[in-house]
Amino acid sequence: MTNDEMHETDMTKALIVTLHDWWEAQLERPKIAKVHLIVGKFTCVEPVSLEFAFEVQTRNTFLEGATLEIQETPLIAFCHRCQQEYRPEIGIQYACPDCRSPMDDIRSGRELKIDRVEYATEGLGIADCRF
Amino acid sequence: MHLTHDAALGINLLHANQEGADHNRAHFDEWGITCFNIMSSPGAGKTVLLEKTLATLSNTLKIAVIEGDMTTELDADRLRQYGVPVIAINTGRSCHLDSRMVAGGIHRLVHEYDPTQLDLVLVENVGNLVCPAEFEVGEHAKVALLSVTEGEDKPLKYPVMFREADCLLITKIDLAPYLDVDLNRIEANIRQINPDVTVIQVSAKTGQGLDQWFEWVRRQCH
Ligand SMILES: Nc1nc2c(ncn2[C@@H]2O[C@H](COP(=O)(O)OP(=O)(O)OP(=O)(O)O)[C@@H](O)[C@H]2O)c(=O)[nH]1
Numbered sequence A: 001m002t003n004d005e006m007h008e009t010d011m012t013k014a015l016i017v018t019l020h021d022w023w024e025a026q027l028e029r030p031k032i033a034k035v036h037l038i039v040g041k042f043t044c045v046e047p048v049s050l051e052f053a054f055e056v057q058t059r060n061t062f063l064e065g066a067t068l069e070i071q072e073t074p075l076i077a078f079c080h081r082c083q084q085e086y087r088p089e090i091g092i093q094y095a096c097p098d099c100r101s102p103m104d105d106i107r108s109g110r111e112l113k114i115d116r117v118e119y120a121t122e123g124l125g126i127a128d129c130r131f
Numbered sequence B: 001m002h003l004t005h006d007a008a009l010g011i012n013l014l015h016a017n018q019e020g021a022d023h024n025r026a027h028f029d030e031w032g033i034t035c036f037n038i039m040s041s042p043g044a045g046k047t048v049l050l051e052k053t054l055a056t057l058s059n060t061l062k063i064a065v066i067e068g069d070m071t072t073e074l075d076a077d078r079l080r081q082y083g084v085p086v087i088a089i090n091t092g093r094s095c096h097l098d099s100r101m102v103a104g105g106i107h108r109l110v111h112e113y114d115p116t117q118l119d120l121v122l123v124e125n126v127g128n129l130v131c132p133a134e135f136e137v138g139e140h141a142k143v144a145l146l147s148v149t150e151g152e153d154k155p156l157k158y159p160v161m162f163r164e165a166d167c168l169l170i171t172k173i174d175l176a177p178y179l180d181v182d183l184n185r186i187e188a189n190i191r192q193i194n195p196d197v198t199v200i201q202v203s204a205k206t207g208q209g210l211d212q213w214f215e216w217v218r219r220q221c222h
């Protein structure tokens, strides 16, 4: 196992623990069919590895059979000098492309959020409705 | 009756870890302890830096170490020679410390020592550049190390840890003359990502820059 894969395993473990704490605190606990995540590009989470690790690690748990749906958000920074947003090129260049100011405020890309879960409803398959 | 088919959570994926970290930090605050989380890729020089730090600062500051190591107690044994409490946490297959492991370490520490007597707890994280930075353990400051042998572009390729660091040590600068490496370039790459970070160039071998590091450590202790 490489370091990166192990990292996803740990990240998944952390996700499952957080979900479990939340689930335990609910009055009703229907079966969870899908977990929606919002994951920023400027985090160490690799969505594909996370999905894989999630499938493996939820076997025989309250999340058995649940799938992950990951929405990625881009890295967007705000340059105070130019008063404008820009998209740094991850791995290459983070400073403002116009004035070379360093990356200061990050407006998007650091998210690691559990947005919502979908419950499995018997007979109906997956129900998905926001309320 | 309204059937609930989905539930909005809006909570952080690492919420459980974060709660544990806040809990650890509250204990540190209660005891008057400052805690650093020390991170780097494997072999960047964390343990040697801790040795130098203990050798110089343990007369004036009461220091304990929490040592995360994947399998061995080798690093912990090196540090015990300085006569300070060292708690070794075997992280097993996990590639970084999390707040629960550190809570276990704190528990063992206070079992043997009076925490109100301590000023500083140094946590050496597992050598890994990918992301111990996402898992807070209850620290007051994050210290990241980058050795000159790792290359100038590391901060650009693994930006998260460098973004999160409060203090960045460029280590092994005694080796710089033998390598094709530009220290100013490394620093510029770090500052692109984290303009406010304190950058200190050190060599544990020659002692260069260590005074500046000690000074920074003293300033963080309350
Ligand atoms: N030349 C030189 N070598 C150094 C310096 N600091 C550390 N080293 C060497 O780098 C190697 C690794 O140092 P460690 O302190 O064990 O590194 P570490 O970050 O604790 O390593 P892990 O805990 O395994 O991740 C050792 O062989 C050290 O002697 C330095 O300032 N100059």
Ligand SMILES: [Mg+2]
Pocket (backbone or CB within 6 Å): B046, B047, B048, B075, B124
């Ligand atoms: Mg070490």
Ligand SMILES: [Zn+2]
Pocket (backbone or CB within 6 Å): A079, A080, A081, A082, A083, A096, A097, A098, A099, A100, A101
């Ligand atoms: Zn600009």
